[in-house]
Amino acid sequence: MAGVSAAPRLIETRVPDRPEGAVLVLHGGASRQGSPPVSPTQLSVLRMIPIAGRIARAGRGRLAVFRLLNSVRGWDTERTPLADVAWALDQVRDRLGELPTSLVGHSLGGRAALLAGGAAPVRSVVALNPWVYPSDVADLSGRRVLIVHGTEDRIAEPGRAAGLARRLARQTDVRFLEVPGGKHAMLRHGAVFERAAASFVTETLLGDPAEQTVDPGR
Numbered sequence: 001m002a003g004v005s006a007a008p009r010l011i012e013t014r015v016p017d018r019p020e021g022a023v024l025v026l027h028g029g030a031s032r033q034g035s036p037p038v039s040p041t042q043l044s045v046l047r048m049i050p051i052a053g054r055i056a057r058a059g060r061g062r063l064a065v066f067r068l069l070n071s072v073r074g075w076d077t078e079r080t081p082l083a084d085v086a087w088a089l090d091q092v093r094d095r096l097g098e099l100p101t102s103l104v105g106h107s108l109g110g111r112a113a114l115l116a117g118g119a120a121p122v123r124s125v126v127a128l129n130p131w132v133y134p135s136d137v138a139d140l141s142g143r144r145v146l147i148v149h150g151t152e153d154r155i156a157e158p159g160r161a162a163g164l165a166r167r168l169a170r171q172t173d174v175r176f177l178e179v180p181g182g183k184h185a186m187l188r189h190g191a192v193f194e195r196a197a198a199s200f201v202t203e204t205l206l207g208d209p210a211e212q213t214v215d216p217g218r
Contacts, residue, residue, distance in 0.1 A: 006037030008084040009069040010091055013049075014056035019064035021205035022092050022099045022121075025052040026085065028107025028131065029073050038069045045069060047186060048106060051128075051194050055104065058198035062206055064096055074108065081112040089119055102201045107131045107156055107184065110147075114138050114164070117145070124204035126197045129184050131156040132164050145174040146200040148193055150182020175200075 013025070029044035038045065048067055056065040070084045089101065101121040105113035110130025117125040117140045124144045147165050149158045158178075165176040177196055182189040 006071045008071045008087050010088055011040075011067045011069060013052040013065040013067060014059070014061075015064045015066075015096075016061045019096060019099060020062045021059075021123075022064045022096060022101045023052075023055055023059075023066065023201055023205070024085065024088055024092070024101065024103050025055070025065065025067045026081065026103060026105030026109030026112050027067070027070070028105070028109045029070075030108075036073055037071065038073055040069060042073075043185075044107065044109075048109070050190065051104065051106075051197055054194040054198045055201050058202045059206070063201070064092070064099070066092065075111070081108065082116050085112055085116040086119070089116075089121060093121065100205050102126065102205055104128070104197050104201065105130070106186065110156075111136065114140070114145070114168075117143050124201065126200055127161070128186065128193050128197065129153050129156050129182075130161050130164075132160050134160060134163065136164060138164075138168065140168055140172045143172055144200075144204045145172060146177065146196065147174070148177045148179060148196050150179045150184065150186070150189065152181055153184045155184040 025048050027045045027048045052067050068088045070081050100123040102124045103113035104126040106128040108131050110127030111132050113125045115138050127147045149161045165174050168174045179189050186193045
């Protein structure tokens with residue numbers, strides 16, 4: 001229904017008493033007619049639960065991990081997930097204070113993570129099969145960036161993500177990881193995506209990776 005008003009929501013995966021860092025996990029999901037609100041049960045939201053859980057376990061009680069549910073589905077000219085990410089960063093700061101933060105997103109959530117990654121508390125960005133455009137520009141100077149993309153993704157073009165990685169590499173530390181045979185939904189190779197995200201986040205926020213990041217393209 002057109003004109004639906006919704007608010008973003010933060011869902012706790014794990015919040016220890018004295019976290020050393022914070023992680024925001026961002027879902028994807030295409031636009032729908034009338035900009036309906038995000039449902040906690042839509043597939044694009046559900047597929048981020050195991051990723052958030054893997055990061056929380058890898059953090060060994062040192063990371064506060066949240067999943068962000070956007071105010072509306074998709075990305076349009078009136079409201080984008082970037083406003084929701086900014087809201088979520090403020091919420092985390094108000095609750096936990098200034099903490100080094102990582103943004104982890106899939107599909108359009110990956111795009112949001114990359115474009116919002118210049119915010120003050122952000123130390124690192126993980127974009128999983130990000131849906132990006134050739135015109136996307138982000139200032140991620142001083143951040144560390146990991147882009148993981150399946151070679152068989154037919155929804156988000158891997159070449160666009162690789163191009164953005166090359167542009168970002170001119171200003172900051174970027175790693176581009178290919179997942180041979182990986183598709184957009186990250187189902188068949190889900191463990192590869194989860195492991196890469198968890199290892200990169202713990203390394204960049206805690207300096208002590210809990211799991212070895214493996215380049216599946218080697």
